[in-house]
Amino acid sequence: MTDSFTTPKVHQESSPEEHDETDEEEQNNLSGKTCPECSGRIVHDEAQAETHCEDCGCVVESDKIDRGPEWRAFDSREKNDRSRVGAPQTQQLHDRGLSTVIDWRDEDAYGQSLSSRQRKKMQRLRTWDERFRTKDSQERNLKQALGEINRMASALGCPDPIRETTSVLYRQAVKNDMLRGRSIEGMATAALYAGSRLENAPRTLDEVAAVSRVDKIEIERTYRYLADELELKMAPTNPESYIARFASELGCPDETERRSRKLIQAAVKAGVHSGRNPVGIAASALYAAAKLTNQDVIQDDLSKIANVSKVTIRNRYTEILEAADEMSSE
Numbered sequence: 083m084t085d086s087f088t089t090p091k092v093h094q095e096s097s098p099e100e101h102d103e104t105d106e107e108e109q110n111n112l113s114g115k116t117c118p119e120c121s122g123r124i125v126h127d128e129a130q131a132e133t134h135c136e137d138c139g140c141v142v143e144s145d146k147i148d149r150g151p152e153w154r155a156f157d158s159r160e161k162n163d164r165s166r167v168g169a170p171q172t173q174q175l176h177d178r179g180l181s182t183v184i185d186w187r188d189e190d191a192y193g194q195s196l197s198s199r200q201r202k203k204m205q206r207l208r209t210w211d212e213r214f215r216t217k218d219s220q221e222r223n224l225k226q227a228l229g230e231i232n233r234m235a236s237a238l239g240c241p242d243p244i245r246e247t248t249s250v251l252y253r254q255a256v257k258n259d260m261l262r263g264r265s266i267e268g269m270a271t272a273a274l275y276a277g278s279r280l281e282n283a284p285r286t287l288d289e290v291a292a293v294s295r296v297d298k299i300e301i302e303r304t305y306r307y308l309a310d311e312l313e314l315k316m317a318p319t320n321p322e323s324y325i326a327r328f329a330s331e332l333g334c335p336d337e338t339e340r341r342s343r344k345l346i347q348a349a350v351k352a353g354v355h356s357g358r359n360p361v362g363i364a365a366s367a368l369y370a371a372a373k374l375t376n377q378d379v380i381q382d383d384l385s386k387i388a389n390v391s392k393v394t395i396r397n398r399y400t401e402i403l404e405a406a407d408e409m410s411s412e
Contacts, residue, residue: 117142173249174232174242176224181215184208220256227252227270230295234274237293238285248277251312260311264304268296272304276314284319286361288389321346321355324364324388331387332379334372342371345402352405358398362390366398370406 115124122137132144155161171178184207188196196204216222228249235245251273255261261269271294278285291298309316322343329339345367349355355363365388372379381392388395 115142173246173253174228176221176228177215182211184211223256223261223266224253227256227266230267230270231274234271234290234293238274238278238289240274240278240285241283244274244278244281244283247280248274251277251308254312255308258311260308264307265296265300267294268300268304269308271296271301272308275301275305276308276316279316279319280314282320282323284323286389319360321350321360321363321367324361325368328364328368328384328387332368332372332383334368334377334379335375338368338371338375338377341375342367345370345406348406348409349402352408354398354401354405359390359394361388362394362398363402364388365390366395367402369395370399370402 116122117124117135117138117140119140120135120138122135124133124142125136126133130144132141134141153164155164169179171180184204186208188201188204190196216225231248231252232245235248240248248270252270255269255273271290275285275287275290278290287298287301291301294301308314325339325342325346329342342364346355346363349363349367365384369379369381369384371377381395385392385395
């Protein structure tokens, strides 16, 4: 059981430009000092790669390491082609992206097709390379689960922060031996639902269940188990988190979106949201804002997007408008 949940920072290699900035900063720090021999002004000679006193010639630092590339590039494309820095580590792959992958194209370095004998050889190498990438059952589990997470996240349009957080949650579940008696797909779906809430971009259970290979009841059960075991501090979902997505799918202007956020804030202050589905509150506030800004929003369309009934929208709609009137009259 873990004490708290923290998303690890993805390590990236420093680029030559970052090293140049560091060297320049060090040079500025040395330039502010005086010569230890004569208290003269210290300067840096780039050609000789040394720092010396301008008055007496005392060498303060020499043989400075040049961390830049040994090659030259004349445009951005050529610079990218010659770069030897790989992709950053990611939690979305079972090996964190550190292994190599043999290209699927049967071509040599000059773009020419391989012979039939060479193609068979490369196919065997790809097969063995795929097998060697997973050394034990835990890595095979991670590979299958993280692939499932990426599939569902792509179907829901989740950005990289949600995918990274979800991958970390699943890794913690595997580390704490929480998959015993539970399916990989169920735990992966529950981790995706929890990760989207932790990143303040929640997806509803119905949306997650629609792209998952397990039913909604199993997702709910596994999510509660995951949150309890990892001690995830889940705050109640803010209805405002759904407004941007619903407004985008309906094609509402910015004025309607801003008005709906103000209506939700008034409803929260009046306590209308207490014990109510936040998705219904968000859909009703957006519908009310559309009416106030003279936008033609049909209840059927909003009901399908938010996956709530038209009765819920109508009931919450009146309550939200009453809360906004009371707040404006104060």
